Amino acid sequence: MAGKSLLCRVGIHRWEDRRNDDGEAYRLCLRCGAEGDKIHLADYGDTGGGSMG
Ligand SMILES: [Zn+2]
Numbered sequence: 001m002a003g004k005s006l007l008c009r010v011g012i013h014r015w016e017d018r019r020n021d022d023g024e025a026y027r028l029c030l031r032c033g034a035e036g037d038k039i040h041l042a043d044y045g046d047t048g049g050g051s052m053g
Pocket of ligand 1: 014032034
């Protein structure tokens with residue numbers, strides 16, 4: 001198994017903004033494939049619901 005990039009090992013990932021099938025934005029590291037926290041889109045215009053999951 002190939003070793004991670006040194007930068008990734010120290011926590012410096014190469015984050016790329018992605019969007020999953022549900023339309024949720026998240027981060028994916030282009031180097032090691034790690035997934036970051038979901039991005040909270042404040043002004044995404046999704047104010048119809050109100051149910052926090
Ligand atoms: Zn990484």
